[in-house]
Amino acid sequence: MYAPRIPRHVTLRHLLRLARRPIPVFTELLNRYGDNFIQEVGGSRTTHFTRDAEVARHVLQRNHRNYEKSEIQTGQMGKYLGYGLLTNSGDDWLRQRRLIQPGFHRQRLAALTGEMQGVIETECARVAGSGPVDLFSFTRQVAFRIIVRALFTDGFGEADTRRLHYILDKLQAYIIYPIRLPFLRGPLRWLGQEARHLRLAAESRQLIRDHIHQRNHGSRGPAPKDDLLQMLLDSRYEDTGEGMDEQRLIDEILILFAAGYETSANALAWTIWLLLRHPHELAQLQQSPDPDYLTQVIEESMRLYPPAWITDRVALDTDEAGGFTLDAGVTIGVFIYGIHHSPRYYDAPEEFRPARMHPNRKRERHPFSFIPFGGGPRQCIGNHFAMLEMQLLLGHLLRHYDITSAGPLPDLEPKPFVTLHQDRPVTVRITPRSAKT
Numbered sequence: 124m125y126a127p128r129i130p131r132h133v134t135l136r137h138l139l140r141l142a143r144r145p146i147p148v149f150t151e152l153l154n155r156y157g158d159n160f161i162q163e164v165g166g167s168r169t170t171h172f173t174r175d176a177e178v179a180r181h182v183l184q185r186n187h188r189n190y191e192k193s194e195i196q197t198g199q200m201g202k203y204l205g206y207g208l209l210t211n212s213g214d215d216w217l218r219q220r221r222l223i224q225p226g227f228h229r230q231r232l233a234a235l236t237g238e239m240q241g242v243i244e245t246e247c248a249r250v251a252g253s254g255p256v257d258l259f260s261f262t263r264q265v266a267f268r269i270i271v272r273a274l275f276t277d278g279f280g281e282a283d284t285r286r287l288h289y290i291l292d293k294l295q296a297y298i299i300y301p302i303r304l305p306f307l308r309g310p311l312r313w314l315g316q317e318a319r320h321l322r323l324a325a326e327s328r329q330l331i332r333d334h335i336h337q338r339n340h341g342s343r344g345p346a347p348k349d350d351l352l353q354m355l356l357d358s359r360y361e362d363t364g365e366g367m368d369e370q371r372l373i374d375e376i377l378i379l380f381a382a383g384y385e386t387s388a389n390a391l392a393w394t395i396w397l398l399l400r401h402p403h404e405l406a407q408l409q410q411s412p413d414p415d416y417l418t419q420v421i422e423e424s425m426r427l428y429p430p431a432w433i434t435d436r437v438a439l440d441t442d443e444a445g446g447f448t449l450d451a452g453v454t455i456g457v458f459i460y461g462i463h464h465s466p467r468y469y470d471a472p473e474e475f476r477p478a479r480m481h482p483n484r485k486r487e488r489h490p491f492s493f494i495p496f497g498g499g500p501r502q503c504i505g506n507h508f509a510m511l512e513m514q515l516l517l518g519h520l521l522r523h524y525d526i527t528s529a530g531p532l533p534d535l536e537p538k539p540f541v542t543l544h545q546d547r548p549v550t551v552r553i554t555p556r557s558a559k560t
């Protein structure tokens with residue numbers, strides 16, 4: 124059985140709104156046509172769109188070999204960010220994943236806790252008492268500096284850190300246009316935007332290359348043992364016993380940067396905004412910052428506002444998933460946001476209820492009803508890293524600072540870029556606890 128097909132005139136009618144506000148449009152269509160529907164995107168590409176956890180599980184996990192990432196991820200993102208884990212595919216992806224995975228194991232990451240904590244203390248102290256702070260700029264700054272430190276514990280230099288951050292922000296903001304509005308690809312090229320962003324991407328690669336050379340030539344002193352760069356430099360392929368070549372290494376590092384800070388920064392900004400909206404939960408955490416409850420708060424925040432709000436795959440052969448036929452060549456849009464907001468899996472899905480993320484209650488639900496980090500073999504490699512940094516930052520803020528909204532707290536709508544942004548700025552004050560008493 125095929126999922127209902129949306130009439131072409133309906134798709135055409137929604138095209139502009141879809142580009143501007145995809146989440147409400149997809150939600151409307153899903154409410155009308157069911158948890159699965161088929162749509163011709165851009166007149167040619169056929170997409171099976173789903174907020175069905177069983178279809179997601181089948182595609183991402185059960186029969187993952189039949190599904191590859193689409194050209195959006197491997198082509199459009201890869202063009203600017205290189206071909207690291209996130210943008211790679213097939214056997215080459217598997218070989219890289221096997222090589223890199225050990226560096227992200229929980230025990231291995233424990234060695235980076237002190238480095239992360241150091242960044243968090245410095246960044247919180249820097250903004251504390253300095254007047255109103257833009258929330259997303261603050262969380263972006265912390266998350267970016269954490270990933271820089273995790274990769275280069277011997278330092279990346281202030282000027283290079285700022286430049287790389289600037290470039291990656293520019294690239295993330297730009298990439299969405301050729302993806303969301305493919306007809307703009309030509310004009311963006313003619314207007315020189317493509318070349319400008321490719322130059323920025325090349326500059327970021329050069330910055331990373333310089334630091335790898337410094338590490339290899341010992342010009343920053345003895346190599347640190349536990350950082351991510353050293354792990355990547357020391358890792359060897361099982362079959363050849365050799366390490367990655369420099370080009371590869373740069374690709375993988377650039378992807379870790381790109382995949383690893385905006386997502387976490389996003390989740391942190393939503394979590395802080397949710398806590399400001401729910402003073403009872405905030406007070407509870409400030410009185411006793413129980414890490415288990417904090418995990419539930421973070422997870423409930425990522426349920427409501429999953430930073431990676433959608434992902435996709437292309438079917439290699441015709442297949443059946445959750446009772447639906449997926450033809451060879453069809454793109455499957457896994458609407459993570461839609462799954463997380465579905466009344467099929469959650470009572471009062473729009474409400475912030477951290478207790479529903481208690482492990483016992485999670486076990487009662489479909490395992491793919493909560494997939495902020497994706498699922499199956501291509502699940503986020505940085506999931507433990509992200510949870511650790513979010514726990515550490517929120518734990519530190521809640522223990523040592525008061526965080527309040529500077530002015531009335533705005534109502535927010537999610538605004539989907541590559542990650543799920545807030546649609547307007549939130550300004551907060553971060554004040555050391557002792558300064559109040």
Ligand code: HEM
Nearest residue numbers: 208209382383386387390430431434496497501503505509
């Ligand atoms: C809250 C924070 C984060 C969220 C919500 C998130 C989400 C995701 C999702 C959903 C995927 C799978 C995409 C797909 O299947 O198409 C993914 C993949 C990936 N993430 Fe994350 N991520 C986060 C943080 C991080 C961090 C901190 C790093 C690195 C330090 C990272 C590195 C990656 C990489 C390299 C991949 C590709 C993995 C592969 O295909 O083998 N992510 N992430």
